[in-house]
Amino acid sequence: MNTSLVDPFVLAQDYPESLTGQLKSGHSTCVRFNRKGDFLASGRADGTIVIWDMETSGVARKLRGHTRHVQSLSWSRDSRYLLSSSQDWKCVLWDLKDGAKMRTVRFEAPVYIAEMHPYNHHLFVASIFEDQPVLVDISAPVPVKRQLPSAPKRSRLDGEDISEKQAAQDAKQTTCITIFTALGDHIVAGTSKGWLNVIETGSCKIIYSTRICSNGFIILLRLTNSGRDMVANCSDRVIRTIHVTDLLQPSVNHDDIKLEVEHKFQDVVNRLSWNHVAFSATGEYVTASTYMNHDIYLWERGHGSLVKILEGPKEELGVVEWHPTRPFLVACGLVDGGIYLFTINTPQRWSALAPDFAEVEENVEYIEREDEFDIHPIEEIQKRRLDLEDEIVDVLSVQPTKTEFDEEAFRMPVLLDIVDSDSEEEIVAVGPGTMRRRSPGEGKEWMNGAQSIESGDERGMRRPAVANGSAAVPSRVRKR
Amino acid sequence: MERGRRYSKRRRLNGVEGSSRSDSGSPDELGASPPHQDRNGSICRYGTAEPRGRSYPNSMSDRDSPDELGNATPFYPELESEQDDHSEGNSPQRSSRSSTTTPIDTPTDTPKETTPIPSPRKIQYAPYAQKMVLKGHRRGVAFSARIWDTNSGKCLHVLEGHLAGISTLAWSPDSRTIASGSDDKSIRLWDVATGKSYPHPLRGHHNYVSTIAFSPKGNMLVSGSYDEAVFLWDIRTGRIMRSLPAHSDPVGGVDFIRDGTLIVSCAGDGLIRIWDTMTGQCLRTLVHEDNAPVQSVRFSPNGRYVLAWTLDGCVRLWDYVEGRCVKTYQGHANEKYGLSGAFGIYGDVGRERERPGGIVKAYVVSGSEDGGILWWDVVSKEVLQRIDGHEGAVLGVDTWEGEHGLVVSCGLDKTVRIWERTEQAAEPSDGDHQPNGTGSFE
Structure with missing residues (x-):
């Protein structure tokens, strides 16, 4: 309710300007805002998860249970449940009401990323190291795992042309990342050969595949808050934004789906590669942390141009995360594990x-x-x-x-x-x-x-x- | 400076409020029942500033104050008889539940038969009548606050631990915690269930803590003090998040807006300042031409306006966005003490099912230094009701919109009185009442 009093020039500013603060609790490896943006979950290298209250910049809760590096975090829609995945081969669903572990799911390998269904906190999808991704139903104490395919679906035209060799290659593909679409009806998976697979959640079948990156694997996929756009970080040092509005139609015909790359962002001069990418609150900007570098790059999506290079702290930054409503950026340091905050400095009028x-x-x-x-x-x-x-x-x-x-x-x-x-x-x-x-x-x-x-x-x-x-x-x- | 001194002696029992103070974080719940309604509805709390023999230099009002019989004397023999009320003060309240207008205490305490206001409109104001008196606060015994059960009138807990009088209390939004600000410069947090204090009081103020308020989420506390600063606390760690260089006189009141993004503070320098919680910057300053000391301030339930009590006998409603005063409520006496009051609603409250599209109107209620409690209509500024509730000044009033719409008041007569909406006005017969221009009944 303070917007009516804030300087309109400050409100018009929609991306952060400089490093303004730091939160520190152990060595943070990943951070995630909840949907409202009042809490930030951070996973630490020692397996503890710290929930930060962004209003007080203080610790609201600590969740202990993992024994290794926390890999990913995922909030439920109402911010009550938190799903964490860790290098100790486990995923844990936490109830933040009392900080208890609701479910623990063990896998046969380390988990890259586990992502909760946007409306059902008892369903999540996990991409697993050198294995096929799984869709896990944890509504019962014993989890039900369903394996998802990784081999891309070739369209019918060249379907006859699938050679034995190609089929063998397809079989070798693994999925690096899986995320739900905004409605949760579909799962978008990125594979080690640069393919994007769209999997129907109900049937666990691939309904559409496209190759967005021909010589590299897909490191990360992120959606905007609205779910209309997706950003993909690929190992060929190019960040791509993709329209995924087709997947938001309630009854989409499988043959009509078409995911198109909208923009490609890259650093042609320095050939930088990108550690992590994120959308801004509205999806208007794309931001990325840089590999072997201390800066954060900000591109604007309307024209596809670079608007800002945020000077970071004296360490390389890993995970970047944009606040869901404000021009406020959070990044994890890779060396010290501090959480760095980038905001706007507003002078007192x-x-x-x-x-x-x-x-x-x-x-x-x-x-x-x-x-x-x-x-x-x-x-x-x-x-x-x-x-x-x-x-x-x-x-x-x-x-x-x-x-x-x-x-x-x-x-x-x-x-x-x-x-x-x-x-x-x-x-x-x-x-x-x-x-x-x-x-x-x-x-x-x-x-x-x-x-x-x-x-x-x-x-x-x-x-x-x-x-x-x-x-x-x-x-x-x-x-x- | 003269003026700055005169009001500085005040007994600020800010927020003697039942529960609605705790709701004030989300005041929109005035109408809708908050999720923790039961808790709120059944517990009321009252802080005493017990042996407040404090006197400020040059304080003219010290001498004529009925309460300042012995400065800094820890015990008052002449008032010892008050203690006798303690035992019987709790019991007779039960009978009061049967008839809401029956005097329970002394006849002087009861409002006379209140007649409903003639109303050509559909909206009926149901006058309030006394429900019970809570006694037990004694002087010179302990620096304590009490938690009461508003249904039975029993004192549930006595919160003891402060080393000096308590000026202000606030319920946390979940009603599990009470914060108290004291003249020992500290703020303590209390567990409502056990009545025990949390081990680490919030220390940092350099002078008496005069006012506190919880943020709507209960994670922050804002406090104002005689050291002229406003502090914002992270109550989890007890750390000062921000110190706002707020005022140039003792801070009188602070409040959070319903979504927690703004803080309002007011002080004896006559300024009301609106602060951004996130950045700690002042976004707006409101000042009336007369520059009268502002002793208490509150956001409206929807957060669009600010209600402020000033020592020129006015309660003003400010549109803080435009920075102007939109309403002035008068009729009470307020020259000396920092009074506080609250918003409440009347009309078709809680009868949404019977009367779809019923109109709910808002009132402002405040105490008065002549012992009265006044209700004003927010829009028309008319006095809806006036009760001579206490002997001596009524320092704090708060409301809670439950089933019966409770109003609680405290005063210098060391009692807490609970008032509830009388039901006879719910369906008024138009012939019964005579037209009365002022609308005040005695």
């Missing part, structure tokens, strides 16, 4: 602190109104003022806004247990078995930086006219 003043571009000559300094009896002024208050005000009805969600059925409980909410970096070992809390602010230099900005504001507030006296015009009308 000093006129907000002093209602008598307005910020103007240049000096304006003030023209006094005819009755401006007329003297009226105070009672008369007050009576007139009270009589003017005849409008109808509505203090009850709520106007729904874009960022609010009706289905606010689940609210994560706020834990007041200090151990659960400690980001652990703040515990310092003093001696054997004895710990002490780090003094406030220590190791949080970025917060101190923010503090110093605020104290600058304070100075500006106390003397608003001096803060920017050159172009100040009193806008308040004196009635006496």
